[in-house]
Amino acid sequence: MYKLIVCDMDETLLADNKTITPKTVEAIKRAVKKGVRFSPNTGRGFLSVQDDLEKLGLKDVSGQYVISNNGAVIVENKNNRIVKMETMKFETVNELFRLGIEHPEYCVHIYTPDELYIWNLNDEEFAYINGRLNDYEQPKDESIEFLKEKQITKIIFSVPSEGERLALQKYVQENFEEMNITFSSDRYIEFNSKKADKGQAALHLGELLGIKPEEIIAIGDNGNDVPMIKAAGLGVSVANGREFVKEIADYVTEADNNHNPVAEVIEKFID
Structure with a gap:
């Protein structure tokens, strides 16, 4: 059983209009209700995803996390508590x-x-x-x-x-x-930093939560998502992902980022 989903934001979770579709919101809420953790794994800073977390019911929630800055920062949503950080000289x-x-x-x-x-x-x-x-x-x-x-x-x-x-x-x-x-x-x-990428951060978060690599789903579309797609038990490329991302993914969604690919993954592997 998969226990953690780490998911890229732009061009993956978000549609081109920069929002999470209602169908995807509901799918994520179903997964969380079943005990699956859902963590945005983004190149952006964690403060930039607070409105999205609120929409998903994950803002300021204990035991739920955001991986940000391309894996350099892991933050618990409750009080935005930084639990790990890798800096550059x-x-x-x-x-x-x-x-x-x-x-x-x-x-x-x-x-x-x-x-x-x-x-x-x-x-x-x-x-x-x-x-x-x-x-x-x-x-x-x-x-x-x-x-x-x-x-x-x-x-x-x-x-x-x-x-x-x-x-x-x-x-x-x-x-x-x-x-x-x-x-x-x-x-x-x-x-x-060479110590920071989305894959290393996903594995560290899994270890923190007692979740094995094979129990992690990683969903992305582009080059900075490759480390987490390779590291996870199930690595997923969305349909609009780059070809080199699709080639290393375990599963490629039928849907692109405008048509609920994250909901597709949850329906296929979680529901």
Whole structure:
């Protein structure tokens, strides 16, 4: 029996209109009522999913969790209590920041556990994040010295083309210390501590809850979801997932993110 579902948010749980459909809400509530834990496993910060948690009946609930910042932060929903965090060295983040800010067409995001700072926010990027990330700051200075004493968990660039993202990945792998480099939403290249990814976090949460890897379902669509899809007992790609994600998944849904793929998984494997 599966006891924990970890689920990506954007392009997986959320429809293109940035909401959870009523059918999926009801399916998740049924699963939770049966004793299954449901944990968003997102690249975003945990504060950005509070409205979704409320809709699911999971906001401020003991024993329910969010995995955020690409696996760098695990938070219990009750009082938003951080139970695990993996940070990055300031010097590494600063070097990456300098690399990103040199390209005015790249939008640069830097995350702490509960804050988000964005540089070079253009109209196209604003349209994408609006309704997803509404609580952020836009520093005027092209310096992150003010973050030197903060706990930085992730830095990402929004990069126009996949070719550029792949070239950046290669460059950073060859010129920076080892870290986890992933892709998401067909627009971001993401940098985390090598100790932080969605798979490691899912397994750690399972261990915390006494749940074995084979009792975990992981649902996602893109590159940053691959570690959890590989780690879980049942790794699922939604129908709109990238082809390389579908290839490593145990199950591919018939439905895309606009047609209740998470409900499909619950109906097939939980109900």
